Structures are given as structure tokens and as C-alpha cells.
Amino acid sequence: MQHETTPRDTKAAIHRAALELFSGQGYEKTSLREIAEQVGITKASLYYHYSSKQELLRAIIGTFIEDVRSVMAGSDELEWSPESQRELLGGYADVIIKHRTTGPTLTRDIGAVIAALDEDLGDLIATSRRFQLWLAGPNPTLADRLRAAAAIECLGAALSITPDDDVPESEIRNTLLEAALAVLASRTPPTN
The missing domain is CATH 1.10.357 (Tetracycline Repressor; domain 2)
Structure with a gap:
């Protein structure tokens, strides 16, 4: 049986990836595309959860x-x-x-x-x-x-x-x- 990812799991993964990237290279230098790639989702999927980088922060x-x-x-x-x-x-x-x-x-x-x-x-x-x-x-x-x-x-x-x-x-x-x-x-x- 394959485990389905819930929106809550995805949000937690987005938070972890964003924190890692923000901490490592800074907020300004981190793009939503990079965060999405690290999570393994599309940028459009990330926008489903957060409309902007500031909203994510x-x-x-x-x-x-x-x-x-x-x-x-x-x-x-x-x-x-x-x-x-x-x-x-x-x-x-x-x-x-x-x-x-x-x-x-x-x-x-x-x-x-x-x-x-x-x-x-x-x-x-x-x-x-x-x-x-x-x-x-x-x-x-x-x-x-x-x-x-x-x-x-x-x-x-x-x-x-x-x-x-x-x-x-x-x-x-x-x-x-x-x-x-x-x-x-x-x-x-x-x-x-």
C-alpha cells in the first residue's frame, strides 16, 4: 500500500526546506522554485499552499x-x-x-x-x-x-x-x- 501525502505533510516539508534554504543562503537569495524543487513538488503546487515567499516566511x-x-x-x-x-x-x-x-x-x-x-x-x-x-x-x-x-x-x-x-x-x-x-x-x- 502506497502512503499518500497529505496537505499537512506537504506544508511541513515546505517549512523544512524553506528553513534550510533561508538559513543556508538567506531569505532574499532563496526562490520559491528552489524550495519546490527541494520538496519534490512543482512551483504551482507550492503556490497552492503559499501565495508568496513572504507568506511562507x-x-x-x-x-x-x-x-x-x-x-x-x-x-x-x-x-x-x-x-x-x-x-x-x-x-x-x-x-x-x-x-x-x-x-x-x-x-x-x-x-x-x-x-x-x-x-x-x-x-x-x-x-x-x-x-x-x-x-x-x-x-x-x-x-x-x-x-x-x-x-x-x-x-x-x-x-x-x-x-x-x-x-x-x-x-x-x-x-x-x-x-x-x-x-x-x-x-x-x-x-x-
Whole structure:
């Protein structure tokens, strides 16, 4: 019995091929024809699923952005405590690790990513700012807010560890979460 390919399988194959090509040669240098060829479909078949390269990029990064936004929005519902801070940072780390194959595309072609986000960008920035402010704790100083931003950046380092690096996800998570929490907890006395 021959296995039939479903539209969902084809979309997943398109996403994988696009991510590989976008990461390897860049968004601008990748054509829809190349993506279709790598998947083994015609360009017309690819257009059945996505009307443009930008729509394809938006679909690829859309799940990542929604997952990040969902974790960050959790800060709107939780009262700050060290436990809830750790919980949300852990959730953020999990999202970054889950989507780390998207990382090279996000960082390599930031202009294309920003264009693909379009009207969602303002909301994402506002949600991110609320999340950082919440992470900084009650009545945060400027230093607290900067530490919160740095903690988030620590977790973003997961994007530099690709699945090909063969590092267990639990090790990535634990190491980066520990680093982020250490950044948040660091306090240095003021210098004169």
C-alpha cells in the first residue's frame, strides 16, 4: 500500500526546506522554485499552499512568535514571585529551544522577518516590554530592568545551539535558565 501525502505533510516539508534554504543562503537569495524543487513538488503546487515567499516566511515564524507571545502574556496573569519568575523564564526557554531551527532565519534576515511580522510587530514589542518589566520584579530600578532584558538574551543563546550539535535539550534548558536567573539575581554595590 502506497502512503499518500497529505496537505499537512506537504506544508511541513515546505517549512523544512524553506528553513534550510533561508538559513543556508538567506531569505532574499532563496526562490520559491528552489524550495519546490527541494520538496519534490512543482512551483504551482507550492503556490497552492503559499501565495508568496513572504507568506511562507510568516507561516514559519508565526508559530514561534505566537508561542513566545503566549509565554510573555503569562506575566499579565501572574503575580510576581521568584517561583513565578522561574516558571515563566523556563517556559520562555522551552519555546526558544523548541523553535531553535528557526533561529538562523530570524537572525540572518531580520529585515525580512520584520516585514513578515507587519502589523503584529507593535503588539509583540509591547508584550515583550511588559514581560521584561514584570521579570524585573516589583518597583524595579533601571538596573533591574536591564538585568531582566539581559536574562531574556541569555535564553536566546539557545538559538545558537542547533539540533545538529547533538546537545540534550534538558542540558541547554538547565544551563541557560541558570544563567538567566543568575543575571536577574546579581546585585553589585554602587561605586562612587
